[in-house]
């Protein structure tokens with residue numbers, strides 16, 4: 001049975017419930033074409049979640065009703081209340097449970113549920129996933145959970161983010177491109193994935209190289225693809241090694257006029273005296289502001305970058 005948490009298509013009554021309007025109103029929106037819908041052979045209107053979210057954004061409608069979470073979800077009613085009240089600490093606890101307790105329904109249905117209620121991608125990254133994984137790191141360092149739990153939670157998170165991305169889909173291409181990679185021996189990749197999906201959701205073409213890319217391969221990719229931005233994420237590793245690799249990346253990026261943008265826990269230690277590198281942005285929210293204000297013609301140190 002498909003639960004509401006797993007829905008990718010909403011019915012007329014679901015949409016009516018989300019916005020606290022009658023089904024007749026939803027049908028009118030659909031028939032007028034303001035809210036995109038498909039009709040089943042039986043004539044029922046069906047709504048793709050991405051279209052409902054886009055409709056809500058365009059009309060500045062906030063969901064005021066939470067979709068049902070059927071039986072079996074211990075946290076069901078708490079999640080419903082939290083998603084409407086944007087009580088992020090409750091959503092972080094729910095994420096943690098789902099990441100650590102095998103019997104709980106998975107992380108993708110949960111993220112999808114948040115998306116259905118118009119919680120934005122950057123909010124999921126910065127206010128749910130990041131604090132939840134931070135807590136997992138704390139529990140691991142206190143010896144309360146094993147490395148296996150941490151690995152599983154990471155894997156499930158990466159998978160859930162990928163599935164969510166399929167559901168959200170891409171805005172039409174904006175003509176900009178980015179190369180995404182981590183530095184050195186770095187295995188921490190979730191922050192980079194968040195950045196990658198944010199770029200894609202804004203219509204950027206992303207060449208995602210992931211972690212442990214040899215320096216020469218990374219530089220060759222930069223020179224080949226000539227991206228507008230080289231996006232780096234750094235969490236762990238010896239400063240001297242990172243700095244050396246960074247120097248060569250900045251040179252490669254400079255040769256094609258790309259801006260180098262770094263984030264992650266160690267981003268601040270990546271500041272360079274010279275070269276085009278931006279480290280002022282260290283969250284998905286900042287990154288979104290940056291992407292939305294990006295203007296390659298003004299690129300250069302600090303160029304085209306709105307300070308928040």
Ligand code: B12
Pocket residue numbers: 125126127129130133134135136137138141150151154185186187188189190191192194195231232233234235236261262263264265281282283284286287
């Ligand atoms: C998951 C995890 C792992 C996973 C990574 C799996 C994967 N595929 O990514 C695994 C199990 C492999 C791992 C391994 C290790 N880990 Co680890 N890990 C973590 C953990 C729990 C979560 C990190 C994470 O994904 N966070 C979620 C993301 C969303 O947050 P984020 O990375 O900060 O990204 C956000 C922002 O920083 C920003 N951002 C990130 N990148 C970018 C880029 C740009 C351009 C912008 C604008 C923004 C931006 O936006 C993101 C969204 O908000 C942290 C705990 C913690 N406190 O962070 C420990 C942690 C980072 N790990 C740690 C350690 C010690 C290790 C190991 C050395 C353990 C070991 N002894 O083997 C190895 C190192 C391996 C290596 N060579 O890299 C320490 C690091 C301490 C330190 N700084 O020295 C931590 C802090 C745990 C701890 N409490 O001690 N780890």
